Amino acid sequence: QVQLVQSGAEVKKPGASVKVSCKASGYTFTSYGISWVRQAPGQGLEWMGWISAYNGNTNYAQKLQGRVTMTTDTSTSTAYMELRSLRSDDTAVYYCARVGHGTCDYWGQGTLVTVSS
Amino acid sequence: DIQMTQSPSSLSASVGDRVTITCQASQDISNYLNWYQQKPGKAPKLLIYDASNLETGVPSRFSGSGSGTDFTFTISSLQPEDIATYYCQQYDNLLIFTFGPGTKVDIK
Numbered sequence: 446q447v448q449l450v451q452s453g454a455e456v457k458k459p460g461a462s463v464k465v466s467c468k469a470s471g472y473t474f475t476s477y478g479i480s481w482v483r484q485a486p487g488q489g490l491e492w493m494g495w496i497s498a499y500n501g502n503t504n505y506a507q508k509l510q511g512r513v514t515m516t517t518d519t520s521t522s523t524a525y526m527e528l529r530s531l532r533s534d535d536t537a538v539y540y541c542a543r544v545g546h547g548t549c550d551y552w553g554q555g556t557l558v559t560v561s562s
Numbered sequence: 563d564i565q566m567t568q569s570p571s572s573l574s575a576s577v578g579d580r581v582t583i584t585c586q587a588s589q590d591i592s593n594y595l596n597w598y599q600q601k602p603g604k605a606p607k608l609l610i611y612d613a614s615n616l617e618t619g620v621p622s623r624f625s626g627s628g629s630g631t632d633f634t635f636t637i638s639s640l641q642p643e644d645i646a647t648y649y650c651q652q653y654d655n656l657l658i659f660t661f662g663p664g665t666k667v668d669i670k
Contacts, residue, residue, distance in 0.1 A: 478657065480657075480659065482606075482661075489647075489649065489661060489662075489663050489664045490598075490600075490606065490649055490651075490661040490664070491661065492651075492658075492659040492660060492661060495657045495658075495659070504656055504657055504658055506658075507563065540605055540606075542605075542606075544657065546611070546612075547594055547596070547611075547612075547653035547657065547659075548596050548608055548611045548653075549596075549598070549606070549608060549651075549659075550608050550611075550617070552605035552606060552607070553605065554605060555605055
């Protein structure tokens, strides 16, 4: 069965960076993309970007351009999302999701990132 | 950028009621529209893809319709386990996604 397992919760200081991992299993990793979606406390879903696990092509949300980098390691079927220059409003649950034909059809369990001094 | 709006932002209905949520795109998105359900503390779950297609395993009381800029999501007979927030999401040819603001559904 398809599973996406994310790394554990992080606490970071403002200005620091965070790197969240998402390990995929149960399907051919390079046949799909991975999207990253975040959700601030009590707020809605915010799409952060997408990476093709086939060729590494990326598309990032405009507001995060320059601060976010998404990568994949096909040898371990793992996707990564790094966010730099963290601010308090980056505090959120970060989700990875498998992307097939424009849908996020399987999701990770979420990773809470708390930015606090 | 394409903007998505949803209405209502919240609703309260009785078990067995028909519930309808609308989603509007700021420009024509054809049928590139998906619907998700999110229960508190859980990851979202895909319910409907490409406006009207039911994801495998999703109960048939959920349905979607529409194309262009106006879309509708319906629960034909609300059940207690349907308490959740529902989001529409559009995508384009570059796989740029936008989520709607969400509709919170409660039991009256």
